[in-house]
Amino acid sequence: SQTIHQWPATLVQPVGSPLSLECTVEGTSNPNLYWYRQAAGRGLQLLFYSVGIGQISSEVPQNLSASRPQDRQFILSSKKLLLSDSGFYLCAWSVNTGNQPQHFGDGTRLSIL
Amino acid sequence: GESVGLHLPTLSVQEGDNSIINCAYSNSASDYFIWYKQESGKGPQFIIDIRSNMDKRQGQRVTVLLNKTVKHLSLQIAATQPGDSAVYFCAEGVFGNEKLTFGTGTRLTIIP
Numbered sequence: 001s002q003t004i005h006q007w008p009a010t011l012v013q014p015v016g017s018p019l020s021l022e023c024t025v026e027g028t029s030n031p032n033l034y035w036y037r038q039a040a041g042r043g044l045q046l047l048f049y050s051v052g053i054g055q056i057s058s059e060v061p062q063n064l065s066a067s068r069p070q071d072r073q074f075i076l077s078s079k080k081l082l083l084s085d086s087g088f089y090l091c092a093w094s095v096n097t098g099n100q101p102q103h104f105g106d107g108t109r110l111s112i113l
Numbered sequence: 114g115e116s117v118g119l120h121l122p123t124l125s126v127q128e129g130d131n132s133i134i135n136c137a138y139s140n141s142a143s144d145y146f147i148w149y150k151q152e153s154g155k156g157p158q159f160i161i162d163i164r165s166n167m168d169k170r171q172g173q174r175v176t177v178l179l180n181k182t183v184k185h186l187s188l189q190i191a192a193t194q195p196g197d198s199a200v201y202f203c204a205e206g207v208f209g210n211e212k213l214t215f216g217t218g219t220r221l222t223i224i225p
Contacts, residue, residue, distance in 0.1 A: 006156075032211050042217065042218075043202065043215050043216060043217040043218055044157070044202070044215040046212060049211060049212060051211055059212075090156050090157070092156075094211075096211075098208050098209060099144065099145040099164060099206060099208050101147050101159045101162050102147075102159075102204075102213060103159060104149075104156030104157045104158070105156050106154075106155050106156045107154075107155070107156050109154075
């Protein structure tokens, strides 16, 4: 069966520090991969998605970037964190054949101090 | 712009009763719909999906109804249990588009 792993589960970082969140998927090949941010009590905002290695689509201008160095690995990064980067970050994957559900990891709670 | 929204942000239901969570969508091109359940501190969990060639689909204790005429989606949960307390999101998609559009969520609270 397929599984998705995100880490760390929680992270506290100072303003101006770098960020690297990692997401890996097991049990499937060539998945679509997604990064979302969720503010407290709110819906999901799509940040990036990828349909293949090295292919990244950015949905909103921001202080973050994403990379997909391997088929089942998706990384969310920042060179300098802002206070507004605080939130709950979720990674998801889906089968790449169209009209398929996305399956989510358990997220990373990021707090910027 | 196009959006997916929910009629009720909160819903409280007595344990054992049935609950209905509603969702309105505005993109007439959407042909795929999903319901997710999100418990506190966790990622959304897939519950059930439906394609636009169907009006109804049933799972274990859950039923999704799709009314394309009025662009309305609902999730019915039968015989609710305390473990059903969570935030429920609807999402819509269009075949060929790799993205989903999520609603803002409804918080369901089951009263013991």
